[in-house]
Amino acid sequence: MTQEGYNPRILGFFCHWCCYAAADSAGVSRYQYPPNVRVIRVMCTGRIDVRFILEAFRCGADGVFTGG
Amino acid sequence: MAEAARQALEDIGVDPGRMELQWASAAEGPRFVELITKCVDSIKEKGPLGTASNEAGDEIQRRLEAAVKAASASKVRTSFGTLSKKFHKEGDYSPEAIREAISAKVTPAFRKERIAQEIKMLLEKGPMSVTKLAKSVGSKKAEFEKIVAPLIKKGVLKEEKKGLALA
């Protein structure tokens, strides 16, 4: 069921070398995507600790996107 | 990491589908856009945290707090680290093998610790009956007793008339 007008809050953990770079390149090409994601840059997805993901949900995230 | 997180989320009543692990290389702008759009759509589908059909409602906030504490506990982390080391050494990273190993080694340790943390958090507000406590933390009687017994022995908890309380 999709709720009308519901704007989920999503936290992203992006790898500096891969996903963060991909996000930048999407920007350079002016591709458009929904503005629901807030990003925390890490040097590698290996940095991401289970605690971060749980804490993100605790802090009100409706979803977490980890991008390597 | 992702598998451990997914199983932890499942344990505390958060739809594990709320966590996505995806790959996009530096040059894959279009792919990134596709992934993000899909992710946002899928979360929209699920609705706000705690409202999806397989999710714990009001307790979710407390569960999450207990879960973060549990994920910081050295016992849980050791089981996770040791397992990662083993996988790294053997070089077998098939999703099935990872899922199985995490659910055999890491998730039970996590669950135990999470329940213990949650019991402590609940009892901070005052004593509570065993039945109510067990129900609140989502645990069956046998498992609950197994977790509580050592806590009493260590003097973290004490038994009272009303049930259990912090020592």
Place this chain on the structure above:
Amino acid sequence: MVEAGRSPNIEILTSATLKSIKGRAGNFTAEVFQQPRYINEDLCTACGVCTMYCPRPIADVYNERLDITRATHIDFPQAIPTSYYIDPKACLRVNYQTCNLCAQTCTAGAIDFSQKPKNMKLKVGSVILAPGFGRVGHDVLEKFGYGRYQDVVTSYEFERLTCASGPTEGHLVRPSDQATPKKIAFLQCIGSRDVTCGNGYCSSVCCMYAIKEASVAKEHEPDLDISLFFMDVRTQGKGFDAARKRAEEKYGLNVIRARVPKIDQIDSKLALTWTTDDGESHSDLFDMVVLSVGLDAPEDAHAIADIAGIELNSYDFCKTSHGAPLSTTKNGIYVAGAFQGPKDIPESVTQASGVAAIASELLKEGRGSQTITVTYPDEDKALEEEEPRIGVFVCHCGVNIAGVVDVKAVRDYAASLPNVAYYEDTLYSCSQDALKAIAQKVKENRLNRVVIAACSPRTHEPLFQETLRSIGLNPALFEMANIRDQCAWVHAQEPEEATQKSKDLVRMAVAKARLLEPLAQPTVDVTQKALVLGGGAAGMTVALSIADQGFETVLVEKSKVLGGNLRKLTWTVDGQDARKILKDLVRKVEKHPKIDVMLDSELESTSGYVGNFTSTISTGGKTEMVNHGVMVIATGGKEYKPKGYCYGESRQVLTQLELEQRIAKGKSGFKTTKNVVMIQCVGSRGEDMEHCSRLCCSQAVKNALKIKELKPDANIYILYRDMRTYGFSEDLYREARQKGVRFLRYTPDNRPEVVKQARGIKVNVYDRLLGEEISIPANLVVLSTGIAPGENENLSKLLKVPLTQDGFFLEAHAKLRPVEVAVDGVYLCGLAHGPKGLEEAVSQAKAAAAKAAIPLVKGKVAVEPIVSRIDKATCIGCGICASLCPFNAIQMVKEGKRKKAETITASCKGCGICASHCPVLAISMGGFTDEEIFAQIHAFSPDGCGEGSEAEKK
């Protein structure tokens, strides 16, 4: 490009041409003429306002004239220098003293019409020629209807048409009616492999780029029907065959082996007619035809040759030899890239590094005498330790951000955040004057943390950090919020949401900034000695170059003699005496006072990190320790040993190398030879090994021609899949055909068969033209067996350097870092990297020598400050981190009774796997600590999410 632009020791002269070179190696005077840009590079912020106001439209040459730009313009946004310039031919102000609009609208005051053309004399020690390649002439393209039919485009134009930053923003349309084409044909070898246009050579890159362009087009338009017309599919680059196969399968590309002689237009379609090698003739209609244009010699090749006093080859490329591919015919003047011969990016980048090594050998006496080292004031430690005083600067980036995001609202929001002591919005925060202003504000307000909300830290963090350093602040006290690339640009239709997201990102950045701590920027000393593994052509070349650059080198060879695979060669493809090259190399290596050769030796173990390796070398049972700063893998490969084809069962079945040795003995070995059959791709390209061995096609035609010399009436058959005689080797292929060598193509599902008979042997092969199997009685069957990887697994484990699927060592980046590997201080060249001929192996060896010499020359290596730090008091010595580290950057050291983990900061890349797996949370990552990340997570929540909750405290 950015790096070259940032280096204080590289001066970039644009719009400049070389007028003369006088003097000799080590002491040249070069006369250079420079056209003015009419825009001051230092003042220009690349905001683009001047282009908006410039009234003079001109063709956009960067976009292949498919678009228009203005007389005042920049070629593309990432150009270095990142500054606009004025085309003097079109500018009204320059030609008629009118207009001047750009100067009036430039807020940076960068337009300067007082600039005059300049002549300058430069004192240089050596000259490197890298003018690139030229365009194939228009007349060649016209033969294929280009210019006559609008929908015949060049591959350059097609590249721009499918590029997201191109004139159509990546929407593929055909020029005649702007409709999306449904059916496209790529014609290969336009201006290549074509003696009628004077270009007999193969351009080497077009097969792969056509497949890439076809794939990109399919990504945009999945329903496209694409046919590619090849003579041979020459995807011989490392990993290219695999990439081609994937593309063919994923996108369903039609690969047709035929040359289309001409194109006709029928209504709005293009009609192609062709004949395949089974003799059948076909025709079809297409919406669009792409001409895969080859690489020509630079248009001004003759002028360059005259000025530099060098010779050109018959195709007007720079003349070089396979033994010394980077040297021109004049001492002190060197060449790199496509001017040396058509080549792809990896080979060009490799040659560029290689040529740097040669220049460094020549100029070693004067090294360091003219280099500029940037110095910074001491850090203000007291200020850094004070309560955080954060300055937030929100960038408009012209209209790039401000056109979507309400920048002023974001700035005011920043003011409400704790510890923010100063806030401001700036028009272009990265411009020179804005950087100065930021520095000024930081000083005035005694700020000790800086947050800039602008573009991506990937591109701009170093610039801002430099500013911090220049005023005595540690560069780690800096954080960026990416509100352009990941916000304004991608949420252009949702200004409110974008503004909200910007606020959130600033809040998260400020939360992290509050906790930032200064990070030490340590350097470690380098042991100025190199270890080279492998004493073949590549290994010897590396050792000689490093030694000639002035450093002690230990050369370790497994066998009892130097030479490796070069010992088995008799001639190079360009006809030089391989044994002489070998002898010269061995003599130089053995005589060199700085090279220590260890024969019959192998690497047993290695520990340490860039600058400080310690290796154990075993020599016939005895071991020796060597301390060295860098290491080069040049362990080579080996000739693949064929399975089947009666190899080993009949003395008449040889490999190409075995044949070469027989040829070396002269005529006597071929007295009774009538029929010779060569079989290509034995073991390669999916038979046993997946990769293409790259050199066997040239090797086969080379040897076929040698046999023809010794025995002119011998019948020679070469059974092949694709003849991959790329580059100038195509000449040999043509010569072989002219001399009557017969080439028969086979497909992998119908391989030739070698059959032993009572007397002699015969080869059965399907003749495509006849449409039936034929039997060739053969006196000699020669198997082109290709290159198999050496025993690399062990070394790979020892050094933690990964292998490719094919078993060769994997470079750090296929295109940009082709001779480096994942482990710092370890370099790679020769057959250990992948199959290649002598010419390429030598270039690569020089490149590895150049890269390896960098830490040796500097004497120190700087360590990234984002490394992991291990709290020894907390560490329980479990060793999980050490075993998981992908860079071998954690070692376990004994401290008292227990073992403790210790980071080797020089090897650490800051990935953080150790930290996220530490059971006791003893590891923290510089710039990405648990506390900092938790602070960001908390700030993700608008209400701070119970900041300082128990969870984040250990």
